[in-house]
Amino acid sequence: MRRARLYRYQVPMDAGVVLRNQRLKSRIGLVVHLEQDDRTGEGEIAPLPGFSLESIDQAESIARLWLTQWAGGNEMSFDGVPPSVAFGLSCALAESDGRMPMSSCWQSVPLCTGDPDLLFDQLSCLPGRKIAKIKVGLYEPIRDSLLVNTLLEALDDLHLRLDANRAWTPDKAASFLRWLNPAVIDRIDFIEEPCGLPTQSLAFAAQSGIPIAWDESSREPGFTLEALPGVAAVIIKPTLTGSLAYCQQRIAGVHQAGMLAVVSSALESSLGLGQLSGLAQQLTPDAPPGLDTLSLMQAQVVRPWPASTLPLLDYADLSLIGVVES
Template sequence: RAAPLCTGDPDDLVLRLADMPGEKIAKVKVGLYEAVRDGMVVNLLLEAIPDLHLRLDANRAWTPLKAQQFAKYVNPDYRARIAFLEEPCKARDDSRAFARETGIAIAWDESLREADFTFEAEEGVKAVVIKPTLTGSLDKVREQVAAAHALGLTAVISSSIESSLGLTQLARIAAWLTPGTLPGLDTLHLMQAQQVRPWPGSALPCLKRDELERLL
């Protein structure tokens, strides 16, 4: 299983998420529209589905003011069901302040690939999102997962934009290093076809190895 990445009409999302089997964890991209709209959509989903937990990703899109505008429209009673919000602001200190002031937990993502980043236990920081294909090596991925777990942080294995072949490898890494945490691998819809290995549940055509264009 992987946490579904939710896009589209909020009313349609409510129906889709309400029918999810098992533990209801989903990811929603925020920061693409007005912060107020994002807050209202998140509040709607959490209100409509009482057992839903959301992972949010802002990709550093908000100023501190925009981040506060988002939080204003999320009922304080629902904020604990936001598993984490990835990097709400461009500056880490602004993201830290947001977490302290709103009670909405944050996660580091882009920061992990910056030279000055260090793993620390911090107020309001709940998780790290690790993208193996951007990290550099399996050894480094394993080190990052271990560092996060040693601090009591959730480590989430996540995709960037991989083929179905790449996603199957990421799923194996997640099962190996973070077996108790649902990975974030729902990005295949960005592709027009699968490659070599089909992804479970995908209706996209799957190209075999001899159908791929040789680049070298």
């Protein structure tokens, strides 16, 4: 017996969540619940506006077609299925086949908003190497340098990941560097996409000695996985990448090229974040994932993230939008 249920959730976001210059008022996604005889599996399909090429409505109709075929007993593939749909469906399938790693540590690199006291609290919960992430490039570069200096000078075992999301011109990147304390530079693990163009980011890495990581670039056509000088890591956002098998293959490729693969959130709900946590534990044990985005939402969905105090939406709180069975 195969049965699939498809649900839609809508969760309000915190007022300040802006993605690519567009305010994200609420997060809309799908939850798929599969049953195969006595085994079940769940997955989340949540295309991210401004990042995913597929819309939520397109994702929904493709998921429906796929699930109808699956429930009819067909052997299924993810060829041509958009990334968010392929990722969510493949996670649900892997769970129902017992192939999905379950999270046991629920770890994430904390996203630091600039309040050092808050960061100290978050870091005290992290076992092992102290590492946090800061978004840069939103204000003047000097403000970013001074914040990085302050945090790294205050905590001598802290390491930082920075994320500029391509915000800097080469001039701005240079002024960031000018105000940075040279003594703390070696505790910046990497900066994601400092400049508008990949070639400018590579030049920044060479000039500054700060390793860079590819995020946006790694999902652009024509990108090749190679460890260019100064490139330390590749960010993998599974919802923007594809099926579980494809993400695994991608991560293996990053490792083979000699770089760090870092699993990261595309603002999934607590359900998807929990699965990403388990995947990261299994596939990238040496690189703590970037999953600290749940606090941008006002509720959790179906499965709780243990440390979160947000209210939990149950299946009864979601809209059931489809059931297919064999």
